[in-house]
Amino acid sequence: MYNLIDGKKIASEIKLEIAAEVEKRLSAGKKVPHLAAILIGNEGSSETYVNNKVKDCAEVGFKSTLIRLNRDISETELLERIAGLNSDTDIDGFIVQLPLPEHISENRIIEAIDPEKDADGFHPVNIGRMVIGLDGYLPATPFGIVELLRRYKIETAGRNCVIIGRSNIVGRPLSILLSQKGMDATVTVVHSKTRNIENFTREADIIVAALGSPGFLKADMVKVGAVVIDVGTTRVQASGTKNGWKLVGDVDFYDVAPRCSWITPVPGGVGPMTRVALLRNTLMAAGKK
Numbered sequence: 001m002y003n004l005i006d007g008k009k010i011a012s013e014i015k016l017e018i019a020a021e022v023e024k025r026l027s028a029g030k031k032v033p034h035l036a037a038i039l040i041g042n043e044g045s046s047e048t049y050v051n052n053k054v055k056d057c058a059e060v061g062f063k064s065t066l067i068r069l070n071r072d073i074s075e076t077e078l079l080e081r082i083a084g085l086n087s088d089t090d091i092d093g094f095i096v097q098l099p100l101p102e103h104i105s106e107n108r109i110i111e112a113i114d115p116e117k118d119a120d121g122f123h124p125v126n127i128g129r130m131v132i133g134l135d136g137y138l139p140a141t142p143f144g145i146v147e148l149l150r151r152y153k154i155e156t157a158g159r160n161c162v163i164i165g166r167s168n169i170v171g172r173p174l175s176i177l178l179s180q181k182g183m184d185a186t187v188t189v190v191h192s193k194t195r196n197i198e199n200f201t202r203e204a205d206i207i208v209a210a211l212g213s214p215g216f217l218k219a220d221m222v223k224v225g226a227v228v229i230d231v232g233t234t235r236v237q238a239s240g241t242k243n244g245w246k247l248v249g250d251v252d253f254y255d256v257a258p259r260c261s262w263i264t265p266v267p268g269g270v271g272p273m274t275r276v277a278l279l280r281n282t283l284m285a286a287g288k289k
């Protein structure tokens with residue numbers, strides 16, 4: 001019988017810890033942490049993500065500012081808004097919600113963010129610090145996954161870990177964190193050009209599915225007793241739901257779960273932990289002042 005990794009519960013616990021830190025700051029006469037978010041356009045899932053982030057801020061006692069910009073904003077104008085946030089001393093951290101419209105370079109925008117205010121942990125300086133094991137702002141989803149493994153005391157040392165997906169925001173940074181001293185996993189990253197992915201996943205003690213293909217991981221790709229972390233969140237049409245859609249993970253949950261020792265659900269697994277990581281980075285930024 002499998003055990004469920006409850007990301008929602010752990011995220012709530014971490015939020016209480018962060019709220020207690022905010023209280024301590026206030027008692028010491030310090031200001032509350034302030035997170036700003038830039039949202040460009042009104043695409044459904046980005047809108048939901050940003051609204052949730054603003055809600056999280058309120059829950060832990062942070063100040064938040066939501067900056068809505070038109071989809072046709074030029075890259076130069078966006079860079080000017082970023083420069084404004086970089087120099088605003090009241091703002092501790094900020095994010096630019098991705099993806100961006102096609103006429104704007106994601107890399108140029110990420111590089112324009114002051115690394116000290118990089119709440120998403122995407123800036124090359126923070127990625128570099130992570131690679132060599134220095135303290136810094138960690139990318140939200142990899143941090144959330146590592147924190148879930150730690151809090152559930154799931155052993156990673158010496159374990160074979162296979163990550164499906166090599167994106168800059170999930171697969172690649174996670175592979176670095178899990179192979180670092182302290183986590184000590186042996187990590188294999190597979191991707192769309194990997195041949196016979198099942199040959200790798202069948203050998204894995206821990207599988208992280210982060211490819212964005214609903215129900216990709218099936219039971220016959222998983223060894224008995226494996227730990228399975230599902231990062232995927234694809235919106236698929238679903239009649240009878242409030243919004244007409246539901247979130248589906250990259251793991252065929254009901255097929256795979258019976259073979260697992262531990263497994264995350266979607267929703268309620270990695271997603272809430274990603275949101276909490278943003279709060280953690282903002283608190284850290286405020287603490288540096």
Ligand SMILES: NC(=O)c1ccc[n+]([C@@H]2O[C@H](COP(=O)([O-])OP(=O)(O)OC[C@H]3O[C@@H](n4cnc5c(N)ncnc54)[C@H](OP(=O)(O)O)[C@@H]3O)[C@@H](O)[C@H]2O)c1
Pocket residue numbers: 141164165166167168169170171190191192193197210211212213231232233234270271272274275
């Ligand atoms: N829960 C959360 O908080 C959270 C956070 C971030 C992302 N997500 C979700 O996680 C998923 C992945 O996100 P992402 O931003 O990392 O996606 P991405 O940038 O599209 O990267 C997907 C990765 O998966 C690989 N891939 C795609 N199809 C594959 C296949 N059939 N077999 C093997 N590898 C395949 C790609 O390989 P190539 O490099 O060869 O193209 C790529 O490396 C999405 O569903 C996203 O919505 C969830």
